[in-house]
Every structure is written in structure tokens, then in C-alpha cells.
Amino acid sequence: MDPSSSGIQEPFDLIRLSLSERVFVKLRGDRELTGVLHAYDGHMNLILSDVEETIMIVDPIEGGMEGQGTVKVAKRKMEMLFVRGDGVILVSPPSRT
Amino acid sequence: MLIFSVFKTLTDQRVTVELKNDLSITGVLKSVDQFLNIRLDSISVLDEARHPHMMAVKNCFIRGSVVRYVQLPAEHVDTQLLEDATRREVAAQGKR
Amino acid sequence: MSSLQGYVDRRVLLVLQDGRAIVGVLAGYDQKSNVVLSDSKERIYSIDEGVEEVELGLYLVKGDMIVLIGEIDEAIDQAVDLASIRAEPILPIRY
Numbered sequence: 001m002d003p004s005s006s007g008i009q010e011p012f013d014l015i016r017l018s019l020s021e022r023v024f025v026k027l028r029g030d031r032e033l034t035g036v037l038h039a040y041d042g043h044m045n046l047i048l049s050d051v052e053e054t055i056m057i058v059d060p061i062e063g064g065m066e067g068q069g070t071v072k073v074a075k076r077k078m079e080m081l082f083v084r085g086d087g088v089i090l091v092s093p094p095s096r097t
Numbered sequence: 098m099l100i101f102s103v104f105k106t107l108t109d110q111r112v113t114v115e116l117k118n119d120l121s122i123t124g125v126l127k128s129v130d131q132f133l134n135i136r137l138d139s140i141s142v143l144d145e146a147r148h149p150h151m152m153a154v155k156n157c158f159i160r161g162s163v164v165r166y167v168q169l170p171a172e173h174v175d176t177q178l179l180e181d182a183t184r185r186e187v188a189a190q191g192k193r
Numbered sequence: 194m195s196s197l198q199g200y201v202d203r204r205v206l207l208v209l210q211d212g213r214a215i216v217g218v219l220a221g222y223d224q225k226s227n228v229v230l231s232d233s234k235e236r237i238y239s240i241d242e243g244v245e246e247v248e249l250g251l252y253l254v255k256g257d258m259i260v261l262i263g264e265i266d267e268a269i270d271q272a273v274d275l276a277s278i279r280a281e282p283i284l285p286i287r288y
Contacts, residue, residue: 016187019180039179045100047179049171080171084164118284149280150214153270154206154263158197163260163286
């Protein structure tokens with residue numbers, strides 16, 4: 001039996017085994033998504049449904065040190081979303097708890 | 098190739114393309130190519146009061162590389178079909 | 194290329210990676226979506242004053258720099274009083 005068709009041999013296998021599961025995706029620009037994974041390709045282009053996006057917006061404090069500031073969190077929901085792979089930092093499978 | 102095919106099945110549907118400059122453009126998907134460059138018809142820009150730059154633009158060509166997201170019409174996406182096609186494409190690439 | 198064919202000889206708006214907006218007549222393009230505009234002007238948006246137009250004339254834009262190309266509806270565009278428009282410039286692309 002071909003071992004690559006069963007267990008996890010390479011990073012993309014982890015994504016393959018997450019198809020039709022809810023995944024967590026970290027993106028460039030302080031964005032995160034959770035959604036159900038329906039499709040992906042070798043560029044890590046993704047198609048997700050039932051998506052919730054979280055954007056972290058840092059408001060720097062006037063005269064404050066670099067890296068200080070208040071973080072605002074904006075959330076929104078989208079029904080079906082294509083995500084371009086070049087923005088993807090990581091894809092994490094569903095927690096098994 | 099898979100994603101390209103998905104977009105082709107969505108031609109003539111309304112989609113919202115969100116760009117990496119934070120512009121969101123809604124329009125009818127007219128065509129897509131292998132780079133995922135997109136042509137939209139009957140466009141409108143989200144929050145037009147703040148973004149009047151494209152007021153007189155009725156259709157446009159968007160470079161694939163500047164796209165962050167595309168919001169798709171869920172009722173025209175067969176998720177089971179997508180998952181099967183993804184598994185098939187992955188399997189085909191594994192054999193090469 | 195998802196083809197710029199239909200845009201040749203039309204007035205178009207080019208949005209560039211750095212946020213600039215340029216209008217002109219699409220004189221030609223190639224496979225890499227490098228583009229030549231004739232009679233082109235940059236439209237500079239500002240929150241404090243109306244839109245300023247700067248003549249650029251014949252202009253070649255490298256395909257890599259292009260965010261989008263839009264066909265301008267001349268009737269609508271001419272009806273807009275650019276001097277009355279106050280808006281932030283388009284943000285640059287951030288990868």
C-alpha cells in the first residue's frame with residue numbers, strides 16, 4: 001500500500017486530512033480565519049465555508065514605545081470564501097478535543 | 098488548475114473580490130484565467146463614499162496577485178464535489 | 194491572460210500597486226499585461242482638497258505594477274466634478 005495515501009508523510013497530508021473539517025488559518029496582515037475546508041491546491045489557495053475572520057488592529061499610543069498600543073479586534077462572517085495562498089501563514093487542523 | 102476550474106464554473110455569478118489594498122469590489126464574474134486574473138462586470142465598490150475613485154468604472158480586470166479573498170455565492174458551490182476533486186488532484190500529483 | 198482585448202482604444206482607469214490612479218486611453222498591451230496609455234493623467238486624491246490631475250501623456254506601465262484596469266463610462270466620468278471630490282488616496286498593496 002502506498003504510505004502517502006494513508007498516514008501523514010509530508011506537510012500537505014495534514015491539510016488533505018482536514019478536508020471537510022473546520023480549520024484555523026493564520027494570514028498576513030494580522031488576520032485569522034476559521035472555516036470548513038473544502039478545497040486547496042499546492043499554492044495553499046483555499047476554499048472555506050462558514051468562515052469567521054478575525055482582524056487584529058493595533059492602535060499605537062501617542063508618544064508610546066514601539067510595539068505598545070491597544071489592540072482592537074474586528075470580526076466578520078462570510079458564507080463561502082476563496083483565500084489566495086500567498087497570504088497564508090499556517091493552516092492548522094481541527095483540535096481533536 | 099482545480100481552483101481555476103472552480104472559478105470557471107462560477108462565471109456569470111456575483112462575487113465580491115477583496116484586494117490587498119482593502120478595496121472590496123462586487124460584480125458579475127465574466128472570466129478568469131490561469132493566473133486567477135479576474136474580469137468583473139457591473140461592478141460596485143464597497144463604501145463608495147470613501148472610495149469614489151472607481152465611480153465611473155463599470156467593468157474591470159483585476160490582477161490575480163493582488164487578490165486577498167473572493168467571496169463566493171455558497172448556493173453555487175458544491176462542497177462535496179470540491180472535496181472529491183481536491184482529493185483526486187492531490188492523488189494525481191502524488192503519482193507523478 | 195483574462196484578456197485586456199476589449200479595453201483597447203477605450204478610456205481606462207489604472208490602479209497601481211503604490212495606490213496611484215491613472216486615467217488614459219489604452220493604446221496597447223502585451224502578454225505580461227504591460228500597458229501603454231495615451232493622453233494619460235494621474236488623478237491625485239486628497240482629503241483636504243479636490244482631485245488634482247497631472248498630465249502624463251504617453252505612458253508605459255509595467256504589468257507587475259498594475260492592480261486593476263477598469264473601463265471608464267465617459268458619460269458618468271464627465272458628469273463628475275473632480276474639484277468637489279474629497280477622498281483618501283487608494284492604499285498601496287500590502288502583501
